[in-house]
Amino acid sequence: MTVAPLNPALARTFAPPVMEARGWLDGVTFPPERPLINVSQAAPIDPPPEGLRRAVAEAALNDPAAHLYGPVLGMTELRDELATQLGAHYGATLSGAQVAITQGCNQAFCATLATLAGPGDEVILPTPWYFNHKMWLDMASVKTVPLPAGPGLIPEPERAAGLITDRTRAIILVSPNNPGGAEYPAEVVRAFYDLCRDRGIALIVDETYRDFDSRTGPAHDLFHDPDWDRTFIHLYSFSKAYRLTGHRVGALVTSVGRIAEVEKFLDTVAICPNQLGQIGALWGMRNLGQWVAGERAEILARRAAMVQGLAGLDGWKTLGCGAYFAYVEHPAAQDSPDFARRLVREAGVLLLPGTMFTPADDPSGRRQCRIAFANIDVPGIGALMGRLAALAI
Incomplete structure (x- = not known):
């Protein structure tokens, strides 16, 4: 049977990264005392005012x-x-x-x-x-x-x-x-x-x-x-x-x-x-206008908590932090895609590896991760840091 052709440009395009990362959750159970901390996507989860x-x-x-x-x-x-x-x-x-x-x-x-x-x-x-x-x-x-x-x-x-x-x-x-x-x-x-x-x-x-x-x-x-x-x-x-x-x-x-x-x-x-x-x-x-100003103040407070928390993690290096994101260098021996999957299983944390943001031949992405912190409050950021600190690197 003849198969209809596929646009080669589309075929060469990589799969949507956020959807790929969500697939890592399949088959993983998160107990009530340690629910998933999802810092993979920069999209507000609360409804509008x-x-x-x-x-x-x-x-x-x-x-x-x-x-x-x-x-x-x-x-x-x-x-x-x-x-x-x-x-x-x-x-x-x-x-x-x-x-x-x-x-x-x-x-x-x-x-x-x-x-x-x-x-x-x-x-x-x-x-x-x-x-x-x-x-x-x-x-x-x-x-x-x-x-x-x-x-x-x-x-x-x-x-x-x-x-x-x-x-x-x-x-x-x-x-x-x-x-x-x-x-x-x-x-x-x-x-x-x-x-x-x-x-x-x-x-x-x-x-x-x-x-x-x-x-x-x-x-x-x-x-x-x-x-x-x-x-x-x-x-x-x-x-x-x-x-x-x-x-x-x-x-x-x-x-x-x-x-x-x-x-x-x-x-x-x-x-x-x-x-x-x-x-x-x-x-x-x-x-x-005033409501957005309040949202900005909250995001800036979370940014400050991220900077402080990451500074206290041994081996982690903050490369950039602002708006909804922290971009970090991790200390693990694994490349970032394997490390990200491990975080899901062992720490109940979903984030995106740096390889999703860099060319395939760029080695820097294998040491880096993105943390989207807009949907976790300051106590949640503290919990995230606790889980990262407890992970055996």
Whole structure:
């Protein structure tokens, strides 16, 4: 029997890492006195605040248009609100016409890359990388050029300059970083922007975790350049700030001309973003400023507990810690994938090995792990440290 062909680019793409890690739980029993501590995924598990849920529920019950196709680029009100608030935060004037609302920030990334690069083109991606970025580049047959991060997991513009070729279309930054937790200094982001502008390529900055940056005020000044949208593309997610992960609401901000190209992609892939999710995001932006500030304070307290706890573990080294993540070097003799599986069995801890965030030929990933601490409180972090300390290395 003849088998239908499989796209070789898709076949070469690795399996979803979080789903792979969940498979390690199969057949493992966690007693009531030692339940699983799951620090594998950076997604809020609590529901949104009641006011937001009521706004979504009321729309579902009383607004017939909430169940129909909406604008391909998203609700005008939400696009305008994001432009206004983002502009106020960064001290710039932005327009809703420069905003596209997407089905989550992953789709914002995919739509952006679809306007920039095709098979055989190259994109520079700092390592350790966010694995879904690498997966999309592989699926699109775009060559990923790894840029190993420097001290503090901060990528270095000078090193990136040496990787640019005539096939390079973009450099991608994530700050605060997933998986490393690093917050990129404003001068580093500016240096990357200047490099990309001068070399005629795009700078994509994914700011999914912007609301949990430990710094006050804007993290960079790129929007101040009157021609910023010729080079810089901003990505954002409403999922983390308002606990809307299941509703899939993200955004990208770029030039009006590129937005027109993004619209082609979005119309083909999803037709329009989730209407109820957009209603929730808009309500959140207009009503939850103080609540988000409280969420940020809690995340910063958990970050401090992580830094302190890891400092007390013999042999462990903290490479980066911020937003939802700590990225660490472990002291075990095993490579990180085997060590991660062992942690499930012997410590009741599920985390992700560094090999999921690095090229296959990069040995650093075999000594590293990512700990996503957003869903465990300070006492839970203490329990996590206790289990790691008790493990026989």
